[in-house]
Amino acid sequence: MDQAVQIARTKRAFECIDSGQTTTTPGVKRSPVAAYTDPKWLDRELSTVFKRYPLFMGLSAVVAEPGDYVALEHSTVPILLVRGDDGIARAFINMCSHRGAPVARGCGQAAGFICGYHSWTYDRAGALKAIPDQRNFPGIKPAEYGLTQLPLIECHGMIWVQPDPEGSIDLDEHLQGMLPELQSYQLDSYVHYERRILHRDINWKMPIDTFLEPYHFSTLHKDTVAPIFYDNLCLFEGHGLNHWMAVIRKSIETLRDKPEADWDFVKHTAISYQLFPNTIFTMQADHLETWRVFPLKNRVDQCVIYFDCYVPEPVTTEKAKRYWDANIDLAIRTVDDEDIAIQVEMESNFLSGAKKEVLIGQNEPALAHFHWAIEKAMAGE
Numbered sequence: 001m002d003q004a005v006q007i008a009r010t011k012r013a014f015e016c017i018d019s020g021q022t023t024t025t026p027g028v029k030r031s032p033v034a035a036y037t038d039p040k041w042l043d044r045e046l047s048t049v050f051k052r053y054p055l056f057m058g059l060s061a062v063v064a065e066p067g068d069y070v071a072l073e074h075s076t077v078p079i080l081l082v083r084g085d086d087g088i089a090r091a092f093i094n095m096c097s098h099r100g101a102p103v104a105r106g107c108g109q110a111a112g113f114i115c116g117y118h119s120w121t122y123d124r125a126g127a128l129k130a131i132p133d134q135r136n137f138p139g140i141k142p143a144e145y146g147l148t149q150l151p152l153i154e155c156h157g158m159i160w161v162q163p164d165p166e167g168s169i170d171l172d173e174h175l176q177g178m179l180p181e182l183q184s185y186q187l188d189s190y191v192h193y194e195r196r197i198l199h200r201d202i203n204w205k206m207p208i209d210t211f212l213e214p215y216h217f218s219t220l221h222k223d224t225v226a227p228i229f230y231d232n233l234c235l236f237e238g239h240g241l242n243h244w245m246a247v248i249r250k251s252i253e254t255l256r257d258k259p260e261a262d263w264d265f266v267k268h269t270a271i272s273y274q275l276f277p278n279t280i281f282t283m284q285a286d287h288l289e290t291w292r293v294f295p296l297k298n299r300v301d302q303c304v305i306y307f308d309c310y311v312p313e314p315v316t317t318e319k320a321k322r323y324w325d326a327n328i329d330l331a332i333r334t335v336d337d338e339d340i341a342i343q344v345e346m347e348s349n350f351l352s353g354a355k356k357e358v359l360i361g362q363n364e365p366a367l368a369h370f371h372w373a374i375e376k377a378m379a380g381e
């Protein structure tokens with residue numbers, strides 16, 4: 001991050017600490033409970049929010065080498081991400097051209113993809129290479145029946161895919177000025193350390209909501225992250241439908257006695273970028289954690305969460321492994337055992353139909369922005 005930006009943000013953090021007031025929005029937002037319970041609301045999200053915007057797929061490290069692949073089954077279309085022999089990352093709809101079976105599952109390394117139903121075979125660039133008993137498919141030219149490709153952009157070590165083969169990606173337009181800051185983290189050299197996949201009984205927006213305000217730190221997280229961060233204090237900036245929100249580590253106090261040229265805002269904060277629609281991308285001082293959330297089986301009250309941890313260099317020692325494992329343990333303990341545990345109860349409360357709306361305070365600007373962005377994208381249908 002540019003040093004002038006680090007200085008400006010550190011000064012802003014000190015202003016908030018000294019005044020005891022966080023970044024605020026004008027007025028309280030009334031948020032409809034239907035956003036978490038109404039199947040028609042989810043249908044509209046699936047046809048707009050999850051269709052028209054590029055999805056963050058992870059860092060380049062998830063498919064570091066030719067043949068590395070990841071299958072993502074819970075998007076609106078099943079996606080297969082694979083790096084070709086030419087080093088280019090491509091995305092396809094993970095459906096065989098014969099009868100539509102998935103050609104890959106999970107993740108791994110593959111010389112090509114052999115469909116598990118009748119063995120139609122595709123190479124790493126999605127081209128159809130073999131049709132068993134081809135004489136019974138007269139007029140079917142293999143060159144025309146490769147996997148359906150999806151628009152993909154790989155830049156600065158990050159990958160986005162448009163889940164619509166007819167769509168296109170304009171990242172500058174989508175991120176509205178946020179890309180240079182993401183680029184400044186030099187993520188092309190990061191390595192993928194671990195993935196956890198969680199299926200939980202809550203609406204897909206809830207795991208994202210929980211990252212978007214530190215108002216709950218001293219209550220819900222009093223024994224986990226509350227001792228590390230200031231409670232109810234954040235910096236926030238909107239970028240179109242996306243935004244970032246920074247929570248401040250108490251260690252930032254050590255900067256007050258140092259020259260501004262040495263102020264390291266990133267080290268003394270956790271900056272969560274909300275990459276619209278479904279990703280929280282958190283720079284955690286010395287590593288990156290991402291949380292991507294999808295509705296599960298078109299259910300308004302179920303989601304799947306992909307947690308990924310990326311670290312700046314390959315992990316080669318037991319000491320480094322213990323360090324990163326402890327970081328992951330804290331992240332999962334905080335989010336799954338504390339945030340998601342109470343959200344499962346909230347989802348159940350919401351489904352009772354007893355309340356029509358809930359409130360987002362002026363001190364929760366990022367949360368208000370996320371719900372505003374969802375509603376704006378849905379209104380564009």
Ligand code: FES
Nearest residue numbers: 096098099115118
């Ligand atoms: S469905 Fe893939 S080979 Fe038949």
Ligand SMILES: [Fe+2]
Nearest residue numbers: 210211216339
């Ligand atoms: Fe939380």
